Amino acid sequence: MDEIKAAHSGAVTNTKRKILEDISKYMETLDDIPSFEAYLADRIQYIEQLWLNVWLNKATNGVSKIGKKEFLERNGFETEGVDRKLINSLFRNEMREFCPFSTAEWLRGEVEVNPGLWEELYKEARERLKKRKEAEKRIENRAALLRTMSDDAERILVEGEWLLYLVARHRAALKLESDINTRIRYKKVDPLALEEKLIAQGSFNPNDFLRAGDFFEELTGEIHKTFYRGRMFYEYETYYFEYERALGGIVLEYATRLVSEKLPEGAYKEYLSLEMDEGDENNLALLVSGMAEELSDDFLERISEEYLEDLLRLAPIPFNEETHKEMYESDMAKAEERLIREKAEAERKAEEERRMLEEVFGSEYRPTAERNVKYVLHIGETNTGKTHQALEAMKSAESGIYLAPLRLLALEVYDRLNSDGVPCSLKTGEEEKVEPSAAHISCTVEMFHEKDYYEVAVIDEAQMVADRDRGFSWYKAITKANAKEVHIIGSINIKNMVVKLLGNAEYELREYRRDLPLQVEDQEFSLKKARKGDALVCFSRKQVLATAAILQANGHKVSMIYGSMPPETRKKQMQLFISGQTEIVVSTDAIGMGLNLPIRRIVFLENEKFDGTARRRLTSQEIKQIAGRAGRKGIYNIGRVAFVSDIQRMKRVLEGEDLPVKVFAIAPTSAVFERFQKYSRSLGEFFELWEKFESPPGTKKAELTEERNRYELIEGTMIERRFPMMELYGFLHLPFSAKEPQLTEQWLGTMAAIAEGRELPEPEIKKRSLEEMELTYKAIGLHLLFLYKLGKRTEAIYWERVREQVSDSVHEELKDVTKSQGKKCRNCGKSLPLDFAYPICDQCHSGQNKRKNHSRRGWRQKRKF
Structure with missing residues (x-):
């Protein structure tokens, strides 16, 4: 009850004060003193409501929950188990009629007891109004004077900009001389790479820097905090930031001094005399700070463009406006002449570079003119016999070459031709098998050499011409094959591109369609539904092994295929499936590249793949290339396709039309290197030129990322010096x-x-x-x-x-x-089923829940206590 009484007393005091404030506001705008009764008639509702609002807020906030509950219980309310909001609501309702304070009676009593009070209140109100208007007038006068002073300051700084720049230029020159002579130079790193320790490289050599801005890019050795797009981060500091701070202080100092000397007499004193707030530190530095900051930013950019040798020559000369002005004008005149020479030299080098680019690359990547070669295009869907038809033509020829996308396919064709009685040699980067009297050879496409002649050449998986890193090998094979007849095998979406590459050459187009239909299953697939003849496709070696392990644990015999698997192993795994010794294949998308297996159903265990940059949905061509492996005439006359999720969407993608290939990849050739060597024998310079070379329309350049990374390991070393450029690139490649x-x-x-x-x-x-x-x-x-x-x-x-x-x-x-x-519980080490969905066993999980529940009960008991 004491809390309520104290709150009531405080509410009465606050109400009285607020009523007096209201009287003052009421009176101050009136020319004549109003009667007390007139005020009361106008404001009675407000002051009565004022009391209620003040009292209820004071009571609600000033009385504790316990005090509220005690009061309510004495008045017959049950409060046990009632939440805080309801307690507050009940208490506020009860307080409305508790000890009401009559504002009108109190005010009337005050006026009656003090007869002169009402007149005194009126005088005070009018005096306050007068002072406020005077203050507002002073503020207006001060603002007007401030605008005038700002205009004057801006005019003064515009007129004195020349002098300010000369001062800033000389001070920057002094600092440059000191920094270059005394500071340590560090090896350049990415400023954001704070994990990379800075390495001192000795003193600065002024001859290493053409312009001051070149020096500003050097690292000071300090770390500073900076902001970009609302984000704060730390980075190694460059001298640019140090000079930015230094010039900011110099320009502000001299700008303030200049304005103080040039302002109209008495203007600043008048400004200070109109000061309104005690302790206000407004001064000329604040007045000119914004303009000085703009000037210092501009000066820093101008100084950055000046020649370092001019600034260092200026440093020891004491500042004198006329002397420094003459030196600046002389330096600018010489700089302009030098700039004209530099521009002419830059244009000469650019023209020389354009001629070099044209001579080195020129028409290297344009489709060749008409040639005396017959082309046969085998274009169609997967698993339609395209490769078989092309190989039959090659087998019947006196000599032939097969160019494969994979070493495994080169091995497969090598075995096939030899088993068919056609002697065939093998050549990949990693092995050579020379068969006596063989006039046929099976190679990976990178082994192609345009000077070797064959009666028939077969180029498989021609859609790879669009691959950024390997595609140029297909381009070379297609456009430069030295053969009487060239068979090109590819998907439907490559047709227009291949025809375009052939130019006016004679070609025969053979299009292939599947005899066996593809049927997408309506139900989502799970591993429990795996059956003989299934090929389960995922997109990582890890997932292949994990899936195969689950199937093996459930009694299935499984073959596996993935990219990093040795080709010989892959071949054996395929043979196990073909012979029936295994019943299911688990594979990556490597299964879609020329591998012919008796597959009943292709199952996509994932609808997405990581493409080296990001995880993305499978494309229509990717799905078709893989799904097309389902079905085998005479064994499975329907090719089945299943998905684990999103069936209808994936079905639409599968049945959709492929986007045509519109660009092919290009890469450096021997002829390009031969022409480049007329200008330079540095691979570093070649990589720079390749970067500048603009890929012709319809082409995209190979990134050469791996070649560049390997070159960086040997750049400038004995290894680079030991090898001729072309030989070295061969090793990089x-x-x-x-x-x-x-x-x-x-x-x-x-x-x-x-x-x-x-x-x-x-x-x-x-x-x-x-x-x-x-x-x-x-x-x-x-x-x-x-x-x-x-x-x-x-x-x-x-x-x-x-x-x-x-x-x-x-x-x-x-x-x-x-x-x-095998999987084990990460808590107790107990073996878990391979398809177990969680990292801990059921027993450990149950134990965790018991401990959590016990902990919660203990907490509740402590709270109750």
Whole structure:
């Protein structure tokens, strides 16, 4: 009850004060004093409501919950278990009639007791109004004077800009001289790469910098905080920021001094005399700060463009306006002449560069004119016999070459032709198998050489011409094949592009359609529905192994296919499926590239894939390329396709029309390098020129990312100096995975050995796990690339046998991947089913819940206590 009384007393006091304030506002605008009764008649409702509002707020906020509950319980209310909002509502309602304060009676009593009070209140109100109007007038006068002073200051600074710049220029020159002579130079890094430690490189050499702005890009060694688009971050500081701060202070100092000297006499004193607030620190620096900041920004840009040698020559000369003005005008005149010469030189170099680009690249990437070659285009859907027809033509020819997208397909054709009694050799980057008297050869497309003649050439998977990194190999093969007859195999969406590349050449178009229909299943697929003849497709090696492990654990016999698998192992896995020794294939999208298997149903376990940049939906062509592998005439006369989700959408994508290929990829050729060597023998300069070269319409340049990254490892080293440019590029271009750091280290070590004339380091053989065996296989493959490139065929034969042994080990390991893919509870280590959805077992999960519930009960008990 004491809380309520205290709140009531406070509310009465506040109400009285507010009523007096209302009287003052009421009276101040009236020319004659109003009667008390007139005020009361006008404001009675307001002051009565005023009391109620003040009192209810004071009571609600000033009385504790316990006090409110005690009051309500004494008045017969049940408060146990009632929430705070309802307690407050009930209490406010009860307080409305509690000890009401009559504002009118109190005010009337005050006026009656003090007869002169009403007149005194009127005088005070009018006096306050008078003072307020005077203050407003002073503010208006001060604002007007401030505008006039600002206009004067702006005029003064415009007129004195020349002097200010000369001062700022000299002070910047003094600082430049000091910094270059005394500060440490650091190796340049990305300012945001704070994890990269700065490396001191000694003192500055002024001859390294043409303009002051070049020096401003150097790092000070400090870290500072900066803001960009609302975000704050830290970065290594450049001298630009240091000079920005220094010039800002210099310009503000001299601008303030200049304005104070040039302002009309007495203007600043008058401004200060109109000051309204005590402690207000407005002064000339604040008045000119905005204009000074704009000037300093402009001065910094102008100084950045000046020649450093001019500024350093200026530094030791004491400041004198006339002397420095003459020097500046002289420097600007010489700079203008120098700029004209530099512009002329830049134009000369640009013209020379244009001529170089034209001569080096010129017509290299334009389709060739008419040639005496017959082209046969095999265009159609997957699994329609296109490759078979082309190979039949090649087999019947006196000589032929097959160009494959994958080493595995080159091996398959090599085996097929030899088993059909047509002697055929094999050549990929990693092996060569020369058959006696063979006039036919099966190669990967990168092994194509335009000077070799064959009666028939077969180019498979021609849609790869659009691949940014490898596509140019198809372009070269299509446009420069030295053969009587060239068979080009590709998907429907490549037809227009191939016809365009052939120009006016004679061609025969053969289009293929599936005899076996594709049927999309209506129900979503789950692994429990896997059946004999299924090919389950996902888009990572990890997912292939995990899925295969689950199927093996459920009693299925499984073959596996993925990109990093050794081709020999892949071939054996395929044979197991073809012969019926395994019943299901689990594969990445590698299954869509020329692999003919007796597949009953293609199942997409994922509708998305990571394409090296982002995770995205599968395209229509990707789905068709894979789904087209379903069905085998005489075995499965309907090709079935299933999805795990979003069936209708994926069906529409599958049945949709493919976007036609409109561009093909281009890459450097031997002829390009030969022409470039007339100008330079530096690969670094070649990469820069390639960057500047504008890809012709309808083409896209290869990124050459891996080649550039490898070049950076050897740039400026003995390795670069040891090799001719074209030979070095050949080593940079070796096809191995840049995603494996061990292979890059192996490449670098082998390059060093060749450069120093040492024996090539041999790859280490590791077989402790499937991952180690696959990496060992790749390491041997890289070693073989070097051996064949260096003509060391005897050694290559030995390492091919070793690689075959590693491939066999991989094959054996895949017979039971449940061991390597086993799952365990991360809490207790208990083995879990391979398809178990959670990282901990049911028992551990249950124990966690019990502990959580126990903890919650304990908390509740503490709260009640």
